[in-house]
Amino acid sequence: MNLEDEHSAPAADKTSSAESVSPPRPASFFQERPPEVMEVAPQLLRRLTRRDVLLFGMGAIAAAAGGGVLLPQSTLERLGVIHEKKNWPKKEWLLNGALRIDDDVAEALYSRNRLVPTYTKSQITALKNNYNGATPDPSYIPEWRLTLEGLASGLSASLSIRNLLASFQLHEQITRLVCVEGWSAIAWWAGLRFDDLLNAYPPMSQAKWARLESSVNLGPWGNPDPYFVSLNLSTARHPQTLLATHLNGKPLRVEHGAPLRLLVPVKLGLKNIKAITRITYTADEPADYWAKRGYSRYDGI
């Protein structure tokens, strides 16, 4: 509601007297119009002012309270607003809702036919060892096998790196790996297409997801801390989704996930799991290491 709605009749009647104080009508569509001058009874003006300022004040208080609740617990504690952990289920619901909407947007943007940009060798940048905890001891590599489960055959498969390199064609690509933290690196990868593996070892018909696991991953203090990610099969079938075996033309080193890692450039780096030991195809969305820690589940970029 605005002033004019409540007082349109007098305003309309006043145009004749308002015209006398207005400059001539504008010539162009883009030219600024002279303001509409209205005459309003002082009581009405006071009443409307009081109403609007009160409404504004209530809105400001609501916004401050709502905004304050939305801030993280530790921030509120530091500010001295709260002194102990409280749980507002609605807050989690709202923030997780935003995360889910964002995941839906990412899924809607994704297309199997849209390729990510590729780069030239001169654009390659350094790629750091980003093992979240300690880098695993390379002693696992000689014994390494990839286990496939949830296959259409109902059996599980166990493959060595020799099997994989002998049975699949390797594809090379120089793509950007983008970390959720914001940094990125352009690297030269080679590996087999995940799509080829899916064709060679088809998953069960109702499978929509892959759970990829690395049992050799270590936690921050060198403790065993298996890493696992969920990957929708639609993304797994993207032509640039590789099960990478090589970096910069050489077999992967332990810090980059020897002997086989996921390279899925349409997802954040945290989905690009290193040293995969098991892939399980499932109908329902499997758990995800970082989604459990408050990050998105889909992570499409």
Place this chain on the structure above:
Amino acid sequence: MPPSIQLDKEQVATSTPECQAGVLVVRRHHLLVRCSHWLNMPILLGLILSGLSIYWASPIYRHKPDPRTGNFDPLADVGMWMCAHVPGLHQYSSPPDWVYNHISLGPGMLAVALRLHWLCAYVFILNGLVFVVGLALGGGWRSLLPRRTDLRDALKMFRYYLGLPLAKLARRTWPHPRFNTKYNALQRVAYFSVPVAGLLSVFTGWSIHKPMQLHCLAAIFGGYDKARIWHFWLMWVFVLFVVPHVILVLADGWDTLRSMIVGWSTRAGRSEGFWQ
């Protein structure tokens, strides 16, 4: 019959409210423009606080790691310098985090910061649409369009604001530049640029957020890494706008502040306006 200023005093004293001497008012801001204007306050605060927490995870500006502390983030250096030199901060428990503890949600809060940033970002986009609809319905967009004389006139206004405190001190008259538009040129430049900065923030934000699916958008800003730099500095455009904006509105008086709440102004006859 509508009220009229020609009514004589007796009639005013005995009449019903409708028949009293009226106050001349002009419409300033459409309801939707006002709503989106004020909503920007909590939204931008949320975006900046969470945005700097996201920045903390991987600062775009970094120097060679300090051999002693291993620190590479200039903002952490600022915190350490402040805690070493500013009285009262010597006991601060975590000097490298001082800046992030005061202008962000805090360090080490990437997951919560991202969730809050997405929530605020989607609301910011919707709020921008509300603003555009309000400008279209109220016709206010015409008052924001840049004019050929704006740069020169904006400099005149800038000079006026710079000289005003000195002129007051020297008790000299310091005339306000005359204009016959809703906003003066400096206001117009600012009120036009800030929505453009908002639009660019949204586009650079999407470039960073979906650098693969929207790589064509990121390419406009020079690619993923450059889009991050754009996004970072666009935040400072808002900060640098808000400070003088608030000071000047408060200096201008209640009518200007009120007009953004109630939508109209009683300055129907201000000398430098349309209505002289």
